[in-house]
Amino acid sequence: MLRVNEFKVGYDNKVVVKDFSMHVKKGEVVTxxxxxxxxxxxxxxxxxxxxxxxxxxxxxxxxxxxNMKGKEIxxxxxxxxxxxxxxxxxSVKKLIGFGRNPHKNWLEGLNKEDESIVEWAIEKTNLKHIEDKGMMNISGGERQRAWIAMALAQKPKILLLDEPTTYLDINNQIEILDLVKELNEKLQLTVIMVxxxxxxxxxxxxxxLVIKDGNIKGVGKPENILNEKLIKDVYKVEMNILRNQFGEKLVFIPKQICN
Structure with a gap:
């Protein structure tokens, strides 16, 4: 569905990422x-x-x-x-409505189809009870859900999320990631996140996908590649890794920082 071919990316003349390639299939969550x-x-x-x-x-x-136009993308x-x-x-609802912009002409208002999609996005993200509240009058977790709802209103096939749990407490972090996984499973929404x-x-x-100093260090299922050696090499931390009886569902417990 989406393929990155030998990226070299940076700012001005400074290269940040080099020789970066990846392939993401429809309906995958790749982090x-x-x-x-x-x-x-x-x-x-x-x-x-x-x-x-x-x-x-x-x-x-x-x-x-x-080779694609902005609206097409x-x-x-x-x-x-x-x-x-x-x-x-x-308001929350007004923000979510902006997700329909790629489907509209300049200064064209929302029609019944657009309003129906906005309502759908509100329901999918459980925001109906606060749809008329101002964005500054809701919690951080609710704001993040509102932004995700706006993205959903675009009706995209792929959702890119850059650290979606930043600044949120653990309760809201779990809420947001549970929502992302639910949208992935129910809508077959492909997700790439940091x-x-x-x-x-x-x-x-x-x-x-594990990256360090702009280079890929490993790609695969978490239970297959996230081992003590890789984590020590990438993060300079010794880690205890617990697994369930099937060898899946990893839990990471830091032991100590390595010099």
Missing amino acids: IIGPNGSGKSTVLKAIGRLLKPMDGTVYLDGKSIW AKEMACLSQHNFAPEDM LHDLNQAAKYSDRV
């Missing part, structure tokens, strides 16, 4: 993990066409995204960054 500064968010921006690569490209259903792929802002007086927490990456991902 990019790695230390701070390893290039995770840079890769996601380039996949979402927010940053042009120095070399390489992204193919969406066999077509280079750089927005109908296929939605991207949420770490930091999203809305006017203080904007996470820091190894336990969350292992629990919610079909595959993880």
Whole structure:
């Protein structure tokens, strides 16, 4: 469905990520993990066409995204960054309505079909009870759900999430990731996200891609590749890894930092 071909990505003349390739199948949840500064968010921006690569490209259903119009891409792929802002007086429902913009002409209002899709997105993210509240009058977890609802209103095939649990407490982190997994399973929504927490990456991902210093260190099912050696090499931390009786459902417990 989506293929990244030999990316070289950076800012100005500084290369951040090099020789980066990946393939994501329809309906997969793929999580990019790695230390701070390893290039995770840079890769996601380039996949979402927010940053042009120095070399390489992204193919969406066999077509280079750089040969596609912005609206055409927005109908296929939605991207949420770490930091999203809305006017203080904007209601939750109004924000979600902006997700229909890729399907509208300039200054064209929402029609009945658009309003129906907005209602659908509100229901899917359990926001009906606060749809008329201002974005600044709801909790951090509710705001994040509102942004995800806006992305859903685009009716994309692929959802890109850059650290969707940043600044949220553990309760809201679980709520957001449970929602993402539910949308993935019920809608066959393909998800590519960046996470820091190894336990969350292992629990919610079909595959993880480990990156360090702009280079891929491993790709595969969490239970197959997230071992003590890889984690020590990438994070410089010795880790106890617990597994259930089937060898799945990993739990990571740090032991000590390595020099």
